[in-house]
Amino acid sequence: MSLLSPDRYLAVLGPTRVQLARRRGSQLDNLGSAACASRDLGDWAGAVDALEQLLRACPGRRGELAVVLGEHFAHFTLVPWSDAIGTPEELSAYARLRFEEIYGSEAAGWALQLSPEAAGQPRLAVAIAEGLLERLTGLAKTAGLRLVSVQPYLMSAFNRLCRPLVGGDFLFLLAEPERSCLLVAREGRWVAVRSTAGSDSDAALAVLLERESELQELEAQSPLAVYIHAPGRADLAPPPVHGLLPQVLGQPRAAPDEAPDPLWAMAETVS
Template sequence: MSLLSRERFIAVLAPTRVTLLRAGPGRPAPCGACDCEGGWNGAVDALQGLLREAGARRGEVTVVLSSHFAHFRLVPWSDAISSPAELDAFARIGFEDVYGAVAAGWALRISPEAAGRPRVAVAIDQALLERLHTIVEGAGLRLASVQPYLMAAYNRLQPSLARDDFVFAVAEPGRCSMLLARAGQWLSVRSSAAADNEHAVAALLERECELNGIGDPQSGPVPPVFVHAPGRAASAWPAVEGVAPRALTLGSGDDPWQDMALAVA
């Protein structure tokens, strides 16, 4: 390998496990992993150690964040908003209404949508982003991007989804995040703690459908349901409002954190 060549790493941060992989031709190659505790601070500490062990001094790191470390909200359309700054402020108010003053210290990213349509907003603790920059740059690398896994998985799997109407769930270990779309617009986004079994995920999806009027006689048929569960082999999922979900996979199902890295590989 040339001394001037740049390496690309993918780091997957979850509450109990951090995995570092080296990207290249073919599948990313694992180059370190360790258990952790203590929230995102503990996960970032673990990543710092893994980067030190990897010994890379030239290249970049893409970080995939478990949905445990992100917050999601649907931002309704408002004709009164006329600038990106106003949109950001409007979305931030929504987070603060739910989470309180702590949301003032979160960094926001809002999905681009056509005029008149709701948007999906994701919030990440600004202090987490700053620590990631500090440890990655301290290792002599560049932080290329930080991607919440729900959005990374959706972007990678979107071609497999129905175009205008669908129910999409990402079942990470200990958490289920859900996106609902109807008539080509976002209807709902939610992330909840969940037991690691198919019936618990199906129950959360049914509840989310009921909260949004999906399955009511007046709402028409239930749209296609898709479930992505990193680390689980494709299997038959319990029906959701009478619809059998389709399993979408990225990896072999052997290791959830290695599978999660494939969304950005």
């Protein structure tokens, strides 16, 4: 390997398991996974401990570390445009207030990031626990790696799979095994983001899509094109929603006798 091409390690953190992979050129190597236990939504300590265990098992580490967070570790909200906001600091304070209205005082210890939208448009905001970011930074340093990114899978997957949709009207459903998140856009503007716990079965996803479609109809909106990404669901076959058949994005391939692994599918999608 050239010294100009360091290894890139990729960790995917889920609520019950962590996956570690390494990118060398065009090859993505599976470095294993480790079980963890998250007691509550946002409980990240067990997942970081599992990642530390996996990194210790990799001798001769060098290069970069990118971390992808499952929906269990990230919180989302929509921040509407306000003419009263004139600086980035005011925008950040406004976004934090939105999170505190939803999650209470717990949101005071979260790091925020907002999507870069044009003036006059709502922004998507994501919040991640400051303690999680600090622990990952220290873990990477101890492992001899440079932490280059920590990003929710929702954003990573959208950037990889949905770029052609930007500017149109659509509903994008990310269905991880234990949580799902809906993004709705119209005329190039974000209009809704909703997260919920639940199964990623066809029946459960159909209920989510029908419910969101009904909400859009109550607001006198026209039907939306529907897109679904369910990492690890090679057999995904969602029924039509209000007469429109959802399009499955990034569906994993698996041998007939082998069930796809959701965390590995997530690693392949973003690597």
